[in-house]
Amino acid sequence: MHWFAGSVVVFGALFGADALRADSHVTVIESHGINEYDALKYGPDFTHLDYVNPEAPIGGEISISTSGTFDNMNPFATLSGTPGLMSSIMYERLMTSTDDEVGSEYCLLCTTIEYPEDHSWVIFHLREDVKFSDGTPMTAADVIYTHELLREQSTPSYRAGIVQLVDKYEALDDYTVKFTFNADAPERGRLSQVGGQLVMSKAWFEETGARLDESRMETSPGTGEYMVGSIDPGRQLIYTRNPDYWGAEVPINVGRGNYDSIRIEYFADTSAAFEAFKAGEFTFRRENSSLNWATAYDFPAIEKNWVVRDTLDDGTLPAATGFVFNLRREKFQDRNVRRALGLMYNFTWTNENLQYGLFQQRESFWENDRLKAEGLPEGRELELLESVREFLPTEIFTEEALLPHQSGERALDRNNMRQALVLMEAAGYTSSDDGLLRDANGNTLDIEFLETRQSFDRVITPYIDNLRRLGVNITYNRVDPSQYQARTQENDFDMMFSYYSNGLQEGRGITQKFGCEDKDDVFNPAGYCSEAVDELANFVTAAQDYDEMAAAVRAIDRVMRYDYYIVPVWYLGKNWVAYYDMYEYPNNLPEFGLGYLDYWWINPEKAEALTAAGAFQ
Structure with a gap:
């Protein structure tokens, strides 16, 4: 059974170099993506995702809020500090998912993958035009180095999982990486787990001596569309577009990442954040308070039609929320x-x-x-x-x-x-x-x-x-x-x-x-x-x-x-959103995503009108 939309190649002993990739007469699948239970929706020649606007204008800023504080910008140092919101935004993964499918993964930093039907190994053919934000090229050496960092310095549960999964990892050349899996590791999910690996700069880590598990404000360069613009510790974060982003024209990215900057304002609590939104200190809010949604949206910006209040469908799986008992306590052992x-x-x-x-x-x-x-x-x-x-x-x-x-x-x-x-x-x-x-x-x-x-x-x-x-x-x-x-x-x-x-x-x-x-x-x-x-x-x-x-x-x-x-x-099963009336989104929002930081965009004429009217602080 094949879980992909790709080609099938039978490698034999006569193919020489291919012996690195497969045993003799093993059926090897080559594809631009994988879905382990179903067919991929998008073929190898797709031009953009169905739910984006490929003509969306690029520019402007979206600003959001969060409560609390942060004391570092290393998203992997969760046990030694509080990372800033979205502090992994600059890093991309080998493969990426979509919001209109369940379980599909498509090549992002790779062009294709190869793997046998028994999923005993996988080869990633990397794109040769990927660059980090400092202008240096991404190669197989960066993929391997990042994998080693994750094995040695990531969270204990991730380390244990990846060590149990991957037996061998190697760069076959500058743009080809192979992972061989442990024979006793579960077959299901192997490819998507290594395909979900982030890639970071080997040169930066070797030059700085930084560790993956340490709290720090300095960030390593990533290959992503956004990079750190400014940091005001505990108060504000701004991520800005990389003007030399390598992947703007890659089909899976078309119509996405439409802002020049993403600003995050920190507030002591949600009440302070709501007051700031009403005053125009930030421009997009996902509401999670039924009290606010039912009673508090009667402020001047609403009356002046500056702010849109909208309820949008949410087909995602709701989190299993509730009052959690700490079963490590003896008092809760009795059901x-x-x-x-x-x-x-x-x-x-x-x-x-x-x-x-x-x-x-x-x-x-x-x-x-x-x-x-x-x-x-x-x-x-x-x-x-x-x-x-x-x-x-x-x-x-x-x-x-x-x-x-x-x-x-x-x-x-x-x-x-x-x-x-x-x-x-x-x-x-x-x-x-x-x-x-x-x-x-x-x-x-x-x-x-x-x-x-x-x-x-x-x-x-x-x-x-x-x-x-x-x-x-x-x-x-x-x-x-x-x-x-x-x-x-x-x-x-x-x-x-x-x-x-x-x-x-x-x-x-x-x-x-x-x-x-x-x-x-x-x-x-x-x-x-x-x-x-x-x-x-x-x-x-x-x-x-x-x-x-x-x-x-x-x-x-x-x-x-x-x-x-x-x-x-x-x-809830719905999305409550309120935003200053300059944001627009595709008519066919996907079932499993809202995408306001991804495939929404700013109407520049509306933004100019709101600015002229004094809507923002």
Whole structure:
């Protein structure tokens, strides 16, 4: 089976140099891209992506905001500092994805790739016209050097994954790189993982002695369309277009990267950011507050028709957000405790009274019909669950996939509270005279809920109040962003609002998020570990088609929802955007992307009119 739109070549022993690339009589595929489960949408001769405007004007600035601060510009130093937003923008990958397909990867820094049907190795034929922003050419030596840096100095989970995956890497010549994979590594996802590798300048790192894992403000040159323009530490970042960008005419880039600069303004909190937007200090805002969206868009810039307020479709998979239990804590080991605490969250009341009825309740880790577990397990999903039955409770097979509890219209649902008390009693806790739950030794259930965003107080505080009514000795501790980052990186919390990012096509990365080996990784905030999920993940990475992968993901979803280590909250399924009326976008925005920093553009006449009217500060 082939997962590509390319040519097939049979290399034989008579071809001499080709022996470097393949064993005798091995069928080798050559293509401009890959999709491991489906055909590529775009052929080798495509001129631009369907969802871009190839005639979009280039110029102007888009400005956005973020909260908190930053203390370095090295995006890989996440364990020793807070990198600036978008600080990897200057680096490109060997291959890149699109926003209108699931799982497709196309050559960017390469022209074509070659690989055998068993995916035991892959060769990247690099473009010979790629240049770093300092004008030096990119060659195979840079690809190999970057790979070595990532193996030695990237995050522990990435290092472990790449070492387990890649057995050998070599430059066959100045513009040809070959990766040979470990025979026992899962076949699925091999090509896309190495194809997603960034490429950095070997000369710069050797000249400066910089490390990939150190905090620093100085950035290495990249091959990307944008580079660092100016840095005001903790306050502002500006990325500017590289006027000598090598790839402007490459088909996959046509109609994209349409701004001369991208400015990021930092604010102490979201309230300050919103006030700045109203005053014209920055020009594009993605709204995530239902309170603001429902009540606050009545300021002068709206009344003067300077600002557009728009709701756009969002076909991406929503993050699996919720109140996360730190399973590294002994107090959360009993599922009855976790279920009881979850019962005290009232989505119905919260959504109707605090979020203006704008949200939907999240049920699944993959809130999508293709990957979401529903009803009783059947078919291939049931077969996979049967293979790990020894690790699973009977309820997985006899009860429908766990759905969020239903709540009433009052902030405190007394029926759910009674159920919670029963569960707490099953876990060994009973109510004492002071109203607190105590175990057999008289110990209270002490919990700290950690948060940094003041805007979340209105949603979290009612939940905290309900937990106190239950008898939990809970403290709501809102800390500054730097302290929050440090504590969460060290897994120093009891509960917090967090999320898991999943995809419509899962592969090797599923173990980094949910695997026992990486349970302390930053991508697994709860520290979740399940022998059943570890085994099921092997079926995901070994899947030969999308249906097999989807069945394994549904099985994992069912198990994790039963384990209940995150209280599911809400999701929107839409994009709320507000922007000064000079931005335009294609009529056919893709299903899986909004693209405001990518394939939107500025109408220069509208920008001039707004400037003349005094819309901006």
